[in-house]
Amino acid sequence: MGKIYTRKILFVAAAMLLCILIAVLIRIFFSSRTVRMTLTPIEVEVGEPIYYADSTRRANSWLWEFGNGDVSHERNGQYVFKEPGRYQVRLQVDHSLEKKQIITVRKKTNTYGSDQLVKMKAPASAFQGEIVSFKGYGPSKEWRWQFGESGIVDSREQNPLYAYSEPGEYEVLLTTEDTQYPVRHTIKILSQYTENDSTDVLVIIGNDIREHLQAIVDGRPFNTHYNYILKKYLCGNPDIAVTVNNHKKNDFYSYCQGLKIIARKKTVIDEVFVDMGDDLNNECVMQLMVTQHERFSESKK
Structure with a gap:
């Protein structure tokens, strides 16, 4: 009797499990x-x-429509839109099931459109009639230079040459297809001089050196102004003697370091006199004589 009862229980349990399995399969x-x-x-x-992909159960066929006429029958893949806009991407699975998704395609950002990435290199000053070299840097293909003298586009080359006919201060403008606003630079054109007018030449050189020494005092980039004087007038020699206020002597490098550290924003460079030596063919400054005073002495007066 007990065995029969046990068999009935097992049979009922098996039947229930079978029903559950059938229900799950259905x-x-x-x-x-x-x-x-x-x-x-x-x-x-x-x-x-x-990137597109589908994980629909028991799927056998796929039709991806990208909203612009292009299609794909792959289950997974990638696609590139060539025009900006909003596109409705549609996926049809097994010719019956479907789903849609909106894709927004923005205009490609011009990574070179920033004015900071289009630059120019040009001197801060030059002489009247001197051929000046201008250089443009950046990915652009169209260059438009206005040198400030004619009021029109003067050159369409990337690295043009130009000679100013009149002295003065000019604003140079550089525009390209990648710039929203012009890149600007100010250049000072000094009066023309003749080879026999040596006094004027020395005065002009002294004034130019004075401006760059004052820039060091005022905290502007040291290397820029130090190297400008060193390369343009001292023939790269940092040991040129500098006499300050007719009594204190130092080499050029140490003097400039003193302006940067000790005299920073406290000194006014009054005048700079240059000595080119006795050799008339010499193009290098042999000695600098500087007169300067402290700014606080002005306020006391």
Whole structure:
């Protein structure tokens, strides 16, 4: 009797398990399916790829429509939009199931459109009639230079040459297809001199050196102004003697370091006299005589 009862219990349990299994199978095979579409990213720039994939159960065929006439029958892949806009991407699975997603494609950002990435290199000063070299840097293909003297575009070369006919201060403008605003530079054109007018030449050189020494005092980039004087007038010799107020002597490098550290923003450079030596063919300054005073002495007066 006990054995028969046990068999009945086992039979009922097996029947229940079979019913549960059948119910699960029916649900799996006959329940409605949903499209499991993955599309990323949903915002891109022109030229950047989007990645598409589908994980719909028991799927056998796919039709991706990208909203611009292009299609794909792959389950997974990537696609690149060539024009900006909003596109409705549609996936059809097994010719019956479908899902849609909006993709926003932005205009490609011009990484060189920043004015800081289009630069010019030009001297701060030059002489009247001197051929001046200007250089443009950046990825641009169209260069438009205005040197401030004619009021029109003077050159369309990347690295033009130009000679100013009149002395004065001019604003140089450089524009390209990558700049929203012109790149600007100010150049000072000094009066023309003749080879026989040696006094004027020495005065001009002294005034130019004075301006750059004062720039060091005022905290502007040391290397820029130090190297300008060193290379343009001292022939690269940092040991040139500098006499200050007719009594204190130092080498040029140490003197400039003193302006940078000790005299910073406290000194006014009054005048700079240059000595080119006795050799008439010498192009290097042999000695500097500087007169200067402290700013606080002005306020006391």
